[in-house]
Amino acid sequence: MGVRTGLHVTITVSALAALAAVVMLLVVVVQMNDAHDMLERDGVLEFNFVHQTLHALGEFSLAAMSLRAASPGQHQAAMQELLLRYDVLYSIVTLPPNWASSVLDGEGAQPLFQRLREFTLALEARMTPEAAWTGQQLDGLSRTSLTLSGGVYEIGNEIFQRKAALRDALAGRMDVLIGLFWFFGALFLLAGLSLYLSMAHALANAARSAHEADTARHQLASALEALTDGDIARKARNRFLAAATHDLRQPLQAMQYYLAALVLHVPLPEGRELLERIGRTTHSAQTMLTGLLELSRLDAGVLVPHRSAVDADELLQRLVEEFAVEAGERSLTLARLGRAGWTRTDPQLLERVLRNLLANAFAYTERGGVTLGARRTERSTLLIEVRDTGIGIPERELETVFNEYQQAENALRNGAGLGLGLSIVRRLTRLLGTPLTVDSEPGRGTRFELTLPAIPAPAMPSDAPAGDEVDPSPLERLVVLVIDDDAGVREGIAMLLRQHGCQVECAFDIDEALARLVESELAPDLLLADYRLPNGRTGLEAIDVIRDELNDDVPALLVTGDTTPALLGEARKRRVPLLHKPIDARQLFREMDAAMRSRRADGASDGSGP
Amino acid sequence: MEYLHRAQGRFRFAWPILLTLIFHAPLAAEPLPLPDGEVVLVIDGAIARTNIDGEARFDLAMLQGLAAHAFTTDTPWHEGPQRFEGVLLSALLEHVGAASSSFKAEAIDDYTVTFSGIDLQRYPVIVAYRHGGEPMTRRRLGPLRIVMPFDDHPSLRTHVGKALSVWQLLRMRVL
Numbered sequence: 020m021g022v023r024t025g026l027h028v029t030i031t032v033s034a035l036a037a038l039a040a041v042v043m044l045l046v047v048v049v050q051m052n053d054a055h056d057m058l059e060r061d062g063v064l065e066f067n068f069v070h071q072t073l074h075a076l077g078e079f080s081l082a083a084m085s086l087r088a089a090s091p092g093q094h095q096a097a098m099q100e101l102l103l104r105y106d107v108l109y110s111i112v113t114l115p116p117n118w119a120s121s122v123l124d125g126e127g128a129q130p131l132f133q134r135l136r137e138f139t140l141a142l143e144a145r146m147t148p149e150a151a152w153t154g155q156q157l158d159g160l161s162r163t164s165l166t167l168s169g170g171v172y173e174i175g176n177e178i179f180q181r182k183a184a185l186r187d188a189l190a191g192r193m194d195v196l197i198g199l200f201w202f203f204g205a206l207f208l209l210a211g212l213s214l215y216l217s218m219a220h221a222l223a224n225a226a227r228s229a230h231e232a233d234t235a236r237h238q239l240a241s242a243l244e245a246l247t248d249g250d251i252a253r254k255a256r257n258r259f260l261a262a263a264t265h266d267l268r269q270p271l272q273a274m275q276y277y278l279a280a281l282v283l284h285v286p287l288p289e290g291r292e293l294l295e296r297i298g299r300t301t302h303s304a305q306t307m308l309t310g311l312l313e314l315s316r317l318d319a320g321v322l323v324p325h326r327s328a329v330d331a332d333e334l335l336q337r338l339v340e341e342f343a344v345e346a347g348e349r350s351l352t353l354a355r356l357g358r359a360g361w362t363r364t365d366p367q368l369l370e371r372v373l374r375n376l377l378a379n380a381f382a383y384t385e386r387g388g389v390t391l392g393a394r395r396t397e398r399s400t401l402l403i404e405v406r407d408t409g410i411g412i413p414e415r416e417l418e419t420v421f422n423e424y425q426q427a428e429n430a431l432r433n434g435a436g437l438g439l440g441l442s443i444v445r446r447l448t449r450l451l452g453t454p455l456t457v458d459s460e461p462g463r464g465t466r467f468e469l470t471l472p473a474i475p476a477p478a479m480p481s482d483a484p485a486g487d488e489v490d491p492s493p494l495e496r497l498v499v500l501v502i503d504d505d506a507g508v509r510e511g512i513a514m515l516l517r518q519h520g521c522q523v524e525c526a527f528d529i530d531e532a533l534a535r536l537v538e539s540e541l542a543p544d545l546l547l548a549d550y551r552l553p554n555g556r557t558g559l560e561a562i563d564v565i566r567d568e569l570n571d572d573v574p575a576l577l578v579t580g581d582t583t584p585a586l587l588g589e590a591r592k593r594r595v596p597l598l599h600k601p602i603d604a605r606q607l608f609r610e611m612d613a614a615m616r617s618r619r620a621d622g623a624s625d626g627s628g629p
Numbered sequence: 630m631e632y633l634h635r636a637q638g639r640f641r642f643a644w645p646i647l648l649t650l651i652f653h654a655p656l657a658a659e660p661l662p663l664p665d666g667e668v669v670l671v672i673d674g675a676i677a678r679t680n681i682d683g684e685a686r687f688d689l690a691m692l693q694g695l696a697a698h699a700f701t702t703d704t705p706w707h708e709g710p711q712r713f714e715g716v717l718l719s720a721l722l723e724h725v726g727a728a729s730s731s732f733k734a735e736a737i738d739d740y741t742v743t744f745s746g747i748d749l750q751r752y753p754v755i756v757a758y759r760h761g762g763e764p765m766t767r768r769r770l771g772p773l774r775i776v777m778p779f780d781d782h783p784s785l786r787t788h789v790g791k792a793l794s795v796w797q798l799l800r801m802r803v804l
Contacts, residue, residue: 064705064788064791067740067792071738071740074738078738078739103737103767106737106767107737107738107767107797109767110738110767110768110769110770110796113768115706115707115708
């Protein structure tokens with residue numbers, strides 16, 4: 020502010036100074052012009068006139084004296100000289116009187132010139148070669164002209180003194196004027212320079228302000244763009260995801276184990292119902308975390324679809340049965356229409372897509388119901404649609420509906436989760452290369468449609484898993500070595516496994532695991548290692564060390580709360596099954612069972628090999 | 630006389646530019662004809678053509694025999710515009726094969742001035758022998774008179790231009 024004011028004052032002062040300098044320069048120039056005009060009148064003509072008059076009179080006087088003294092032989096020449104000098108004098112006095120008077124404007128000049136003129140013109144008649152002059156007359160002529168000459172000399176002197184004084188005055192005045200001229204000229208230049216610099220400064224300020232404004236505008240624009248693009252939301256999600264996966268999983272994992280273990284110890288139905296509710300709550304928390312995890316895994320690009328012939332009707336039937344419970348509870352209809360036949364895709368991924376779409380449909384539907392429809396077109400495509408009579412999606416949101424956390428206003432109140440469902444669907448359908456379209460009418464409902472290839476039914480039914488139920492009994496007497504640095508998780512797993520008849524050894528790091536092996540003298544049938552172990556060691560290292568120690572490729576499972584793509588990739592490469600926290604008991608047993616089966620299969624093939 | 634010297638000194642140093650004319654060699658070799666009547670103008674100094682005693686002497690008829698040039702102009706010495714007729718100063722100097730266009734002019738009244746600093750190729754300055762159609766007497770500032778075309782060329786209307794307007798011209802000494 021101070022700088023701005025200073026600049027303002029500088030510009031004003033400079034401009035005023037420049038203006039004043041210009042005005043003064045004009046005054047000085049006018050004054051100089053006046054002085055010049057005065058000098059103009061002070062010319063050589065007066066000088067010549069006075070000088071020539073003086074000279075002519077003197078020569079005329081001399082000629083008269085010469086004629087008087089001339090011998091008869093010299094008379095004619097002397098007479099000619101007198102006439103010549105007279106002519107010269109005559110030519111001077113007969114010059115226009117106004118010119119002479121303008122030249123001889125001094126005091127006494129006019130009467131003198133008048134006398135000179137009278138004297139000269141009076142002689143005109145007698146100035147002939149034949150005229151006879153007496154000596155007395157010639158003396159008179161000479162004397163008179165000398166007298167006049169003296170007068171002219173004085174006049175001349177007077178003129179020149181006057182001119183000299185005038186010149187001195189003018190010179191002095193010119194000195195002052197020239198001084199003023201330089202002063203105001205310099206002032207003008209300085210003011211101009213100051214003005215220029217101030218202007219340049221102001222311009223630079225303006226340019227900087229403009230630049231700043233521009234930058235601010237750009238920042239605002241990119242911020243707005245980021246806001247509309249969901250960039251900020253995505254970043255926030257990533258941070259939240261990291262925190263959530265890290266902090267929420269450990270206790271949730273432990274809780275899952277404890278709950279599973281607790282069921283056997285609760286005899287009363289009320290207690291069991293309470294436990295059931297706790298289980299549901301935990302399950303819903305787990306669902307949310309699973310959603311986040313799934314998104315993260317999809318972003319990591321580690322998921323590769325494994326396509327096979329899929330009985331879509333069987334899949335749809337299973338899903339309808341699954342959601343029938345919720346539909347019944349909420350008094351919504353759930354209809355299945357049309358026959359789907361067989362398609363070729365990744366059955367697990369397709370199931371997840373449909374489950375998410377159905378969950379989404381139920382989340383946003385208060386009245387009416389959900390329809391799961393299928394139909395085959397002539398161009399050997401299979402269309403599967405999930406249609407609801409829910410709140411619908413406004414047209415402007417159709418594009419963003421697949422973004423993370425994007426959901427209808429009231430969905431959160433319904434406890435529909437974090438809004439990850441549709442964004443997972445979008446990623447999965449892209450991964451599968453399955454076109455997904457959506458159309459909606461707000462207040463009337465929404466329709467999602469998947470386009471899949473239709474294939475004829477294979478001769479043999481696919482070897483899909485018979486069911487989800489895993490009988491934990493084959494796990495009995497299994498020796499399991501659990502390595503986890505988190506005591507809660509470790510003890511939870513141990514308790515759960517012991518209840519199912521396993522013999523469990525626990526260790527919190529690699530060294531303790533080795534110690535346990537020596538101590539118990541038991542060879543573990545299965546290793547269950549947490550990925551992140553103390554001292555920067557990893558579960559993969561633990562598995563390697565123990566296998567090395569036992570000299571046996573013991574089946575192993577890696578448990579992790581970490582979702583970094585690098586780890587996922589490494590585990591995949593090492594062919595160690597990866598279990599993401601939170602793990603529920605059924606999932607754990609299924610994986611254990613699978614690992615043991617594959618061990619037995621390997622053993623069998625080893626045995627039958629050459 | 631002191632004033633005269635001061636004035637001449639001033640003019641000489643104020644106007645030091647000398648202009649050189651280019652002469653025709655055959656012309657330079659040919660002598661001037663002799664004057665029949667009264668000599669009205671004598672040119673001497675750095676000239677190539679002469680007639681008597683190393684001087685170029687002219688009577689009025691000789692001057693009138695050269696190409697005439699006339700104009701009308703106002704002068705400080707007369708009331709109203711006057712018509713003057715004479716020979717171009719440049720032509721006259723060329724006629725006598727002058728080495729330069731600077732000369733010292735002398736008048737019947739003993740007025741002397743150094744004529745220089747005027748581009749005669751550009752300004753048609755004449756040595757006039759007629760004023761208002763009449764030959765000029767001494768009483769009317771004749772018989773010869775240097776006249777500047779002040780009206781046609783106002784830039785000549787300076788103190789120097791006026792001082793160089795020699796009347797009763799008698800002699801030119803080419804420098």
